[in-house]
Amino acid sequence: MRYAILLLGAPYSHQAAHSALRFTRALVERGHEVAGVFFYHDGVQNAARLAAPPQDEPHLVDGWTALHAEHGVPLQVCIAAALRRGLLDEREASRHGKSGHSVAPPFELTGLGQLVDLGLRCDRLVAFGP
Amino acid sequence: MLLHILNRSPLDSRVPEQALISMGPDDRLLLIEDGVQGALPALAVHFDGLEGRLFALREDLASRGLLSRCDKRVRLVDVADFVTLTEEAERTVSWY
Numbered sequence: 074m075r076y077a078i079l080l081l082g083a084p085y086s087h088q089a090a091h092s093a094l095r096f097t098r099a100l101v102e103r104g105h106e107v108a109g110v111f112f113y114h115d116g117v118q119n120a121a122r123l124a125a126p127p128q129d130e131p132h133l134v135d136g137w138t139a140l141h142a143e144h145g146v147p148l149q150v151c152i153a154a155a156l157r158r159g160l161l162d163e164r165e166a167s168r169h170g171k172s173g174h175s176v177a178p179p180f181e182l183t184g185l186g187q188l189v190d191l192g193l194r195c196d197r198l199v200a201f202g203p
Numbered sequence: 204m205l206l207h208i209l210n211r212s213p214l215d216s217r218v219p220e221q222a223l224i225s226m227g228p229d230d231r232l233l234l235i236e237d238g239v240q241g242a243l244p245a246l247a248v249h250f251d252g253l254e255g256r257l258f259a260l261r262e263d264l265a266s267r268g269l270l271s272r273c274d275k276r277v278r279l280v281d282v283a284d285f286v287t288l289t290e291e292a293e294r295t296v297s298w299y
Binding site: 087103203 | 208286290295
């Protein structure tokens with residue numbers, strides 16, 4: 074089956090990000106296709122490039138990045154939710170005159186239309202809220 | 204048949220009530236995260252009428268030290284079973 078994940082919770086504030094990552098890993102292990110993980114609302118904080126949690130804690134940003142590296146799962150971040158929280162990729166940082174960027178590949182800033190598209194293309198869309 | 208996924212305890216939220224009144228007669232309810240508190244015998248009464256359709260995520264019960272306290276009416280599932288539940292349902296609805 075083809076799945077999509079919607080993640081609405083920030084890392085380290087709620088369990089949502091841990092739950093979503095664990096569930097997505099289980100989907101891949103079962104052999105399902107994961108067409109995308111969409112990060113929305115506070116969930117966009119999962120894409121923070123500069124996240125540096127203590128070494129003895131799970132590194133969620135690295136966890137998502139590894140999922141992409143191992144299985145090619147697209148990591149799509151709502152651009153409107155991200156920009157207002159200070160999460161900008163190089164292009165947006167330049168466009169807004171900021172000196173650094175806080176989002177980098179494999180996370181991609183994208184529009185809400187991508188979430189609609191995932192909902193239409195996938196057999197299941199599973200949401201993890203705060 | 205829909206799978207409803209609930210991450211709130213009956214003690215700190217009315218979200219479980221919202222989930223319950225929205226459920227169809229064949230729908231299933233999976234308790235995850237803090238929602239697994241609802242699997243304790245004293246709180247499982249909130250889900251009367253869901254016998255056989257009420258599930259709780261084993262990993263989240265275990266991480267809270269509640270695995271041995273789970274009510275007999277609740278079916279324990281692991282993350283792989285969670286995947287199966289989503290396969291068997293037409294759609295999923297998340298309550299948070």
